[in-house]
Amino acid sequence: xxxxxxxxxxxxxxxxxxxxxxxxxxxxxxxxxxxxxxxxxxxxxxxxxxxxxxxxxxxxxxxxxxxxxxxxxxxxxxxxxxxxxxxxxxxxxxxxxxxxxxxxxxxxxxxxxxxxxxxxxxxxxxxxxxxxxxxxxxxxxxxxxxxxxxxxxxxxxxxxxxxxxxxxxxxxxxxxxxxxxxxxxxxxxxxxxxxxxxxxxxxxxxxxxxxxxxxxxxxxxxxxxxxxxxxxxxxxxxxxxxxxxxxxxxxxxxxxxxxxxxxxxxxxxxxxxxxxxxxxxxxxxxxxxxxxxxxxxxxxxxxxxxxxxxxxxxxxxxxxxxxxxxxxxxxxxxxxxxxxxxxxxxxxxxxxxxxxxxxxxxxxxxxxxxxxxxxxxxxxxxxxxxxxxxxxxxxxx
Ligand code: AMP
Numbered sequence: 001x002x003x004x005x006x007x008x009x010x011x012x013x014x015x016x017x018x019x020x021x022x023x024x025x026x027x028x029x030x031x032x033x034x035x036x037x038x039x040x041x042x043x044x045x046x047x048x049x050x051x052x053x054x055x056x057x058x059x060x061x062x063x064x065x066x067x068x069x070x071x072x073x074x075x076x077x078x079x080x081x082x083x084x085x086x087x088x089x090x091x092x093x094x095x096x097x098x099x100x101x102x103x104x105x106x107x108x109x110x111x112x113x114x115x116x117x118x119x120x121x122x123x124x125x126x127x128x129x130x131x132x133x134x135x136x137x138x139x140x141x142x143x144x145x146x147x148x149x150x151x152x153x154x155x156x157x158x159x160x161x162x163x164x165x166x167x168x169x170x171x172x173x174x175x176x177x178x179x180x181x182x183x184x185x186x187x188x189x190x191x192x193x194x195x196x197x198x199x200x201x202x203x204x205x206x207x208x209x210x211x212x213x214x215x216x217x218x219x220x221x222x223x224x225x226x227x228x229x230x231x232x233x234x235x236x237x238x239x240x241x242x243x244x245x246x247x248x249x250x251x252x253x254x255x256x257x258x259x260x261x262x263x264x265x266x267x268x269x270x271x272x273x274x275x276x277x278x279x280x281x282x283x284x285x286x287x288x289x290x291x292x293x294x295x296x297x298x299x300x301x302x303x304x305x306x307x308x309x310x311x312x313x314x315x316x317x318x319x320x321x322x323x324x325x326x327x328x329x330x331x332x333x334x335x336x337x338x339x340x341x342x343x344x345x346x347x348x349x350x351x352x353x354x355x356x357x358x359x360x361x362x363x364x365x366x367x368x369x370x371x372x373x374x375x376x377x378x379x380x381x382x383x384x385x386x387x388x389x390x391x392x393x394x395x396x397x
Contacts, residue, residue: 002026002082003388004069007089008128010120011035013061017069017076017083018388025384026076027069031061042068044076058131066135085141086132087391089181089383091121093146095172098153100145100390103129111144117176143391150180151215151222158224158318175233177225179207179329183215184222185386186328186379191220193364194324194375202319204312207381208338209329210238210281214308216315224318226311232268235307236300238281241271242307273300283331283338305341312342316349322374325351328381339367343376350374 001021007014016028027044038055041048042065049068055061068074069083077083090097094114101107108129115122125144132142159175160168167173183205190205191198198220205215212235215225226234226242236242244267253263274281277300279289289297316322325346326332327339336358343351350373357367358376368376 001084001392002077003391004065004083004086005089005384005387005391006086006128006132007384008058008124008131010124013058013065013128015065016384016388018385020388020392023385023388027074028384029065029068031055031058031064034058034061040064040068042074044068044074047074049074058127059134062128062131062135080136080140083136083140085143085391085395086136087387088125088129088132088142088144089147089387090118090125090144091147091178092118092176093144093148093152094176095152095174097144097146097149099149100143100394102394103133103142103144105133107144108133117172141395143394145181145387145390147178147180148176150184151175151177151225154222154224161229173229175225175228176230177213177215177222178211178227178231179213179215180222180225181383181386181390182207182328182381183213183217183225185383186326186381187215187217187220189364189379190324190326190377193366193377193379196323201323202316202321203324203326204315204322205326205328206308206312206332206342207329208308208327208331208335211240212237212304212308212329212331214311214315216319218319224315235311236276236304237272239269239272239274241267241275273304276300276303283335287335287337301338302341305338308342309345312346313349322349324375324377326377326379328379333378333380339376339378346374351376 003018003020005016011034013031017026019026029042032039034055038053040053041050066080069077070080094117096110108126112126129142186205187203190203191201203217205217207213211231213225213227216223232240234242249263273286277286277297279285279297286297286301290301312325331338339358340353343353352369352372353376354367354369364379366375366377
């Protein structure tokens with residue numbers, strides 16, 4: 001059985017065709033600059049294609065994808081009918097779509113009404129969905145998979161904000177979290193790696209990339225997560241400030257005469273390690289600058305480690321213990337020094353890093369010492385595979 005995974009952005013569309021028997025990627029690629037000049041990248045059969053091709057809208061992008069998936073040279077299937085279903089990544093399902101869902105036109109309209117929750121991402125997913133429905137017809141199931149779904153069941157104590165309750169009731173303001181597909185995936189893979197039933201484990205998953213979030217996973221379920229109503233909350237990130245005293249926002253707005261949109265832009269795009277260091281949002285650049293003696297770059301790196309450590313410690317307290325700490329995404333998978341800095345202060349919990357294992361590269365692996373009470377794991381995330389698995393579950397029901 002083959003599943004096409006689509007991750008649509010406002011002017012782009014990433015895709016992977018996955019064979020679910022082997023969980024192997026048959027082909028993948030990207031339609032970019034949709035609505036502008038249009039570029040198309042496609043990888044299959046050990047070869048790569050890159051070309052310019054005008055794509056006025058997402059439907060034309062989907063047509064390009066299907067044409068190449070069935071192409072004589074670049075194709076991996078003979079007919080579009082071999083695609084059993086399409087899984088679409090959606091950032092936020094609000095309180096309406098709380099699990100992966102088989103879509104029809106009415107549900108797409110409902111999803112469209114939720115764009116306020118993810119103004120940059122949800123409209124693109126709706127566009128991608130409509131394009132697939134138009135080009136592929138009604139017979140191919142279209143399934144939506146939500147980044148918020150894994151977090152949705154967290155207890156109210158973790159989800160509700162201490163503001164007048166009417167705003168939760170009126171506008172649905174609550175903690176939604178983000179990166180849920182990734183957190184759910186790596187928590188499941190961690191249990192496999194440790195040879196345990198997820199129900200026996202308390203895990204803290206650290207998805208550390210340009211956007212970062214930490215999640216407490218007890219018995220396979222999310223019980224708390226660091227991102228909130230939007231992905232601005234939690235630890236400081238590449239360009240986002242994370243948790244700050246909300247009064248700071250009002251103070252700056254008054255002092256600088258900023259509108260809400262301008263303040264939002266400052267906190268989302270100009271803050272985090274970029275704002276602190278004035279160097280870059282990329283941790284590789286910060287490492288290089290700190291090594292040359294740049295003190296603000298050093299401060300940004302130290303603050304990042306400090307804040308992640310605090311989240312892991314607080315989630316261990318919230319769950320009454322922790323069996324494993326998982327690192328994933330760009331920084332989590334590739335930055336041994338950061339993993340070390342985060343876990344060193346957690347020795348009191350029984351987490352002991354094996355420096356040698358931590359410095360080796362590879363797939364999913366344990367990097368703590370054999371004696372370490374808390375296992376420290378590095379697990380490459382694979383959101384596309386997680387989306388394909390959830391899509392398969394929905395169409396198998
Ligand atoms: P992501 O958003 O998951 O793509 O992560 C982006 C962050 O991961 C950047 O700050 C990069 O510095 C870091 N990163 C990605 N790849 C590497 C690598 N090979 N070595 C070190 N850091 C990396």
